[in-house]
Amino acid sequence: TQMKNSWENIDKSRGDIPNAIKGILDEILKPKKAIFDWRGTIRQFTGAYSNDIYTKKLRRKYNKRFEEMPGLKIRNHKSLLCAVDTSGSVSKDEFIEFMREIDVIRRTGVSVIVVECDAYVDKEKGVYKFTGLSNLRDRTVTGGGGTSFDPPIEFLNEEANHYSALIYLTDGYAPCPQVKPRRPLMWVISQGGAAPENLKEQGFPGRIIRIPLEEKFN
Template sequence: MLKEPFYGHYLSSFHKATQQHSDTNPPLLEIKPIGNSDIQISYCQQQWQTLSDDLALGALKHEALHLVLGHVFLRSAYSDSARFDLAADLVVNQYLSAEQLAPDAVSLAAVNHWLEALGRPSLEANRELDYYYQALPPSSQQPQCPGVGQSGQGHGSWNRLSTQSQAQQSLVRQQLESKLLQSAQRTEVSNAQSRGLLPAMVLAAVEEALSRRRPVVNWRRLLRLFAASAQRTFVKNTLRRPSKRYGTTPGTKIQPHQHILVAVDTSASVDDQQLQIFFEEMHHIWRAGAQLTVVECDTKINRQYAYQGKPPEAVVGRGGTDFNAAIDTANRLRVDATIYFTDGEAPAPEVRPRAPLLWLIHGLRSDDSAHSLSHCGRVIPMATDPHR
């Protein structure tokens, strides 16, 4: 809890038990299913009592990484179990310090030295399990590999997880995901300082779990509703229609009007595919009768024009991002609403919008960005799937 708080909180949520093995050399730690939807971590008490604090911490962290990265569900999917075990341990052992690794533990440096002696190319660091599995030789050639005897201890029980029914696996995965998110919340993994203490693979697993928990919204429908709500009406005299009340001319006619400023973030972080999707949806708003003024902006306004039904062949900009210039332009033009298409990766604007403002954000990287922008407008994330 003190040295590695994320892993401490994560592991504290699992059932623990001493092993009931008849083997003369049981594994130090073992992961196995318990009940219909949970995981138990069992340990060999006799071996555990001989470990130093650093080695005990390393052993726990090793198992936690296998769980976070989902290795426990994959073993039966690979035909060469011994090669899988070596690849899985190569992934997680790279995230342990030298003090946390047992002397005979498999390491990338030792495996690369062995591969070079065989005339095979070295393995890259910090890669995924499948990369190491494909790059390693078959298990028939592995007994000479340093650390291979230590690799895979306790992995045999994983087959009980990977051979469960789809319904049971789904329940276990949901439980593991809940434990992961709860640990991330308790240790404030979204905090920049906390993020720097965890490997990129763990952060990616947390972000993937978060994305699955976020409600998926139909951003296209919400965008159109926002545009429709910005419509104003005014009364216009007309000679074509007599007054219904008095029967005289000129009569009156209700005239709708919409003037929307569309700010398009053209900084380097916004890709052309998302720009195309956005302009397609903007075209529907224009066809519904809205007057659209487009400003292409990064740190400043690069181009301003009235949208006439045809998107530009290319946008101008590709610099940094600053929201103030576009909002200032919207205030000056006295538009009915502003739609800002951006990735949200910039400080919140200092200029306050006078009209309703909608942030349409693609590739939302953190909830902090959405929270800072929500103080001056509504935030809608664009789904990765363009059909959503």
């Protein structure tokens, strides 16, 4: 149907993401109001995959100081994987929108790994730990070509033990992915992107939300 094939008609010429982030750093660093309750959303969304907890016995002999603490709970926190659509259909403003949203997610206290993707993931240049917007100054953005949603999901599946979930920030203009994710998946659609209901109709796996303007997320 025309609705299902709308991604084919998107104007690919609108993609104007600069290769060097430093050229748009001032725009990225503008204050970002937290619209989503990301802390609560991530906790609910990742569920059992958020971390591994196990008990490790530290002392075999009796010690009065530790008589109420026979073992120590160790939390092995996993990272949240954030895929950023850097294909030719994504505009500079959408890319800025994505990166600022990721920074809001990071500020909830989770460890964030970013994977850039158009139709391909460059594992050497396009995957990095996100430590804040100002630290992006010297980064070069990978991508700029066509769009496939499968590579980041494949990357997630290959490294599933290291990640609690995948959040995919995109305009939504590409065919429904064929790869089934091994961890929870959430699609965050840009303000000018595809309608979430259309993606649901196509069978996109996981949860789908759109970045609102000022509305409070609930």
